[in-house]
Amino acid sequence: MSAITALPTPIVRTRIHTSRVTQVRVALSEWTKLRTLRSTRYALLTGVAMTIGFAIIPAFVNASRWNNMSASDKAGFHPLDTSLIGVTVAQLAIGVLGVMVISGEYSTGMIRSTFAAVPKRLPVLWGKAGVFGLVTFVLALPSTLIAFFAAQAFLKGHSLNGHDIALSFSDPGVSRAVIGGALYLTLVGLFGLGLGAILRNTAGGISALAGILFVLPTVMSVLPSSWNNAISPYLPSDAGQAIMRIGHPAHTLAPWTGLGVLAAYSAVAIAIAAIQLRRRDV
Amino acid sequence: MIEAQHLTKRYGETNAVRDLTFTVKPGIVTGFLGPNGSGKSTTMRLILGLDAPSEGEVKVNGKRYAEFAAPLHEVGALLEARSVHPGRSAYNHLLAQAQTHGIPRSRVDELIELVGLESVAKKRAGQFSLGMGQRLGIASALLGDPEVVMLDEPVNGLDPDGIRWIRDLMKTLAAEGRTVFLSSHLMSEMALTADHLIVIGRGRLIDDVSVDEFIGRHSKHVVRVRSPQATELTELIASPDVTTEAVEPGLLEIEGLTAEQIGATAAAKNIVLYELAPRQASLEEAFMDLTRDEVEYQAVTPAHAKDHEGALAA
Ligand SMILES: Nc1ncnc2c1ncn2[C@@H]1O[C@H](COP(=O)(O)OP(=O)(O)O)[C@@H](O)[C@H]1O
Ligand SMILES: [Mg+2]
Numbered sequence: 308m309s310a311i312t313a314l315p316t317p318i319v320r321t322r323i324h325t326s327r328v329t330q331v332r333v334a335l336s337e338w339t340k341l342r343t344l345r346s347t348r349y350a351l352l353t354g355v356a357m358t359i360g361f362a363i364i365p366a367f368v369n370a371s372r373w374n375n376m377s378a379s380d381k382a383g384f385h386p387l388d389t390s391l392i393g394v395t396v397a398q399l400a401i402g403v404l405g406v407m408v409i410s411g412e413y414s415t416g417m418i419r420s421t422f423a424a425v426p427k428r429l430p431v432l433w434g435k436a437g438v439f440g441l442v443t444f445v446l447a448l449p450s451t452l453i454a455f456f457a458a459q460a461f462l463k464g465h466s467l468n469g470h471d472i473a474l475s476f477s478d479p480g481v482s483r484a485v486i487g488g489a490l491y492l493t494l495v496g497l498f499g500l501g502l503g504a505i506l507r508n509t510a511g512g513i514s515a516l517a518g519i520l521f522v523l524p525t526v527m528s529v530l531p532s533s534w535n536n537a538i539s540p541y542l543p544s545d546a547g548q549a550i551m552r553i554g555h556p557a558h559t560l561a562p563w564t565g566l567g568v569l570a571a572y573s574a575v576a577i578a579i580a581a582i583q584l585r586r587r588d589v
Numbered sequence: 590m591i592e593a594q595h596l597t598k599r600y601g602e603t604n605a606v607r608d609l610t611f612t613v614k615p616g617i618v619t620g621f622l623g624p625n626g627s628g629k630s631t632t633m634r635l636i637l638g639l640d641a642p643s644e645g646e647v648k649v650n651g652k653r654y655a656e657f658a659a660p661l662h663e664v665g666a667l668l669e670a671r672s673v674h675p676g677r678s679a680y681n682h683l684l685a686q687a688q689t690h691g692i693p694r695s696r697v698d699e700l701i702e703l704v705g706l707e708s709v710a711k712k713r714a715g716q717f718s719l720g721m722g723q724r725l726g727i728a729s730a731l732l733g734d735p736e737v738v739m740l741d742e743p744v745n746g747l748d749p750d751g752i753r754w755i756r757d758l759m760k761t762l763a764a765e766g767r768t769v770f771l772s773s774h775l776m777s778e779m780a781l782t783a784d785h786l787i788v789i790g791r792g793r794l795i796d797d798v799s800v801d802e803f804i805g806r807h808s809k810h811v812v813r814v815r816s817p818q819a820t821e822l823t824e825l826i827a828s829p830d831v832t833t834e835a836v837e838p839g840l841l842e843i844e845g846l847t848a849e850q851i852g853a854t855a856a857a858k859n860i861v862l863y864e865l866a867p868r869q870a871s872l873e874e875a876f877m878d879l880t881r882d883e884v885e886y887q888a889v890t891p892a893h894a895k896d897h898e899g900a901l902a903a
Contacts, residue, residue: 327690335688336685340685344676424661
């Protein structure tokens with residue numbers, strides 16, 4: 308470290324009277340915070356890699372084994388699900404990052420600097436949600452597109468009952484499902500962000516998120532099936548994943564209804580966080 | 590200008606700050622003095638609106654902190670608790686703070702230079718020493734060219750050079766007409782830096798006084814006397830104006846009489862003295878005495894007994 312410089316006099320008379328806190332400026336600051344942490348970059352990269360990787364690998368494996376597969380295996384093969392399976396893996400990385408965007412500030416004490424600069428607090432929550440949501444979607448959309456086209460490229464040339472199994476982006480419901488996969492990831496990320504802001508604790512936030520996304524559906528399956536069938540479609544993961552399905556299986560929500568339900572969960576989590584944020588001590 | 594009115598903060602059972610009313614004026618360095626656990630950091634968090642008061646209010650330049658359009662231009666604060674993400678570089682930390690107010694990058698560079706962090710500005714703050722962390726905190730506090738500069742125990746972790754630098758900085762800031770409010774649990778630090786003192790103990794205001802007056806009022810003259818007839822001497826000089834403390838058998842500390850008076854009295858009664866030494870009690874002791882009284886006063890109130898223990902442990 309260099310020696311401390313002698314004090315100039317006056318030291319810091321450079322006030323800019325026009326400068327003040329605005330929502331756009333807070334969002335810009337949140338963008339700087341997001342991109343300047345190594346952990347953020349790793350988590351986003353992991354999300355992208357999983358979305359693409361987990362589509363390519365099963366597509367490749369199935370394509371190369373296609374001629375040896377049994378008729379029932381072939382009939383049970385879903386070329387769209389294969390392309391988007393990576394989304395359900397990547398959601399953990401994105402959801403955890405969502406939690407940490409806020410809980411990381413509490414655990415490190417950074418939140419005090421943040422709220423000292425923006426004592427009205429809510430612009431910080433909107434800024435974080437907006438920037439993180441946008442960054443996630445901007446990365447997730449090319450990822451699901453690449454995942455889809457790469458997987459279909461492997462599947463092309465393999466046929467079932469005389470039809471090529473590869474899907475075209477213009478096939479009914481396909482574009483909605485692929486773009487919807489990116490929206491799903493974004494909403495899971497925002498749900499994580501809301502949980503992180505409510506719980507203010509990384510371990511707690513991640514546990515809650517994983518519990519709701521992965522454990523709750525399993526727990527539901529031990530309930531009497533009439534209950535399970537009535538409740539499960541409305542769980543965040545099941546509801547949200549409706550956007551990635553073609554057709555409308557029993558006990559699932561319609562695609563946009565399902566995504567809307569997930570969006571509502573995320574919105575409610577962020578709204579609860581907003582109410583608490585105004586009231587609680589930092 | 591900082592104005593606290595009946596400021597009170599409770600955390601569950603703990604009364605961290607009780608009915609504090611004080612004003613911190615611009616143009617001078619005001620020291621906020623109190624032992625550990627007396628409520629200094631809490632008061633500063635209340636000023637910044639990080640915590641909400643249980644009762645009362647505190648205003649900065651006439652408004653609540655959260656009401657300002659550009660808060661960093663009003664108050665620049667260095668808090669005691671860590672307030673930086675260790676994974677982010679010093680430069681990016683300051684940049685993110687600056688961007689909330691549209692403060693240009695050139696200002697960030699200027700402050701990095703001012704606090705002498707140029708060579709490590711791109712390093713992650715988690716790798717910083719305590720002293721480097723303090724400097725980053727000070728850079729952050731000065732970023733918005735604030736009217737009020739508030740520093741919580743700023744010399745913690747600094748080397749002697751750094752401490753001198755902070756003192757000069759604070760005096761310069763005050764000379765520029767800013768309000769400078771700094772906390773410490775060390776009276777000696779305050780005597781060197783502050784012009785005015787706000788003294789608290791157990792969350793309560795004990796004194797609001799100029800440093801000169803505080804020193805004049807609290808520096809006391811004690812005479813140290815070693816004698817095999819200490820008990821006899823104690824009885825002999827006993828009077829309402831004289832305080833005698835038996836430090837150990839045969840060793841007294843007497844307040845209220847000069848060495849000459851004690852020597853003459855002893856000689857008149859043929860009392861043997863081995864040592865007769867006048868000395869001035871340090872300010873630190875005066876301050877300790879003052880706050881100890883406050884602690885003992887609080888201890889007799891059963892409702893507060895629990896947080897009294899917490900304060901001693903802190
Ligand atoms: N967030 C908090 N929750 C509970 N107790 C607190 C909190 N902050 C401070 N305290 C308690 O309030 C008292 C004052 O603490 P503090 O303001 O940190 O004192 P100081 O800065 O003078 O050392 C202490 O008893 C401390 O334990
Ligand atoms: Mg403190």
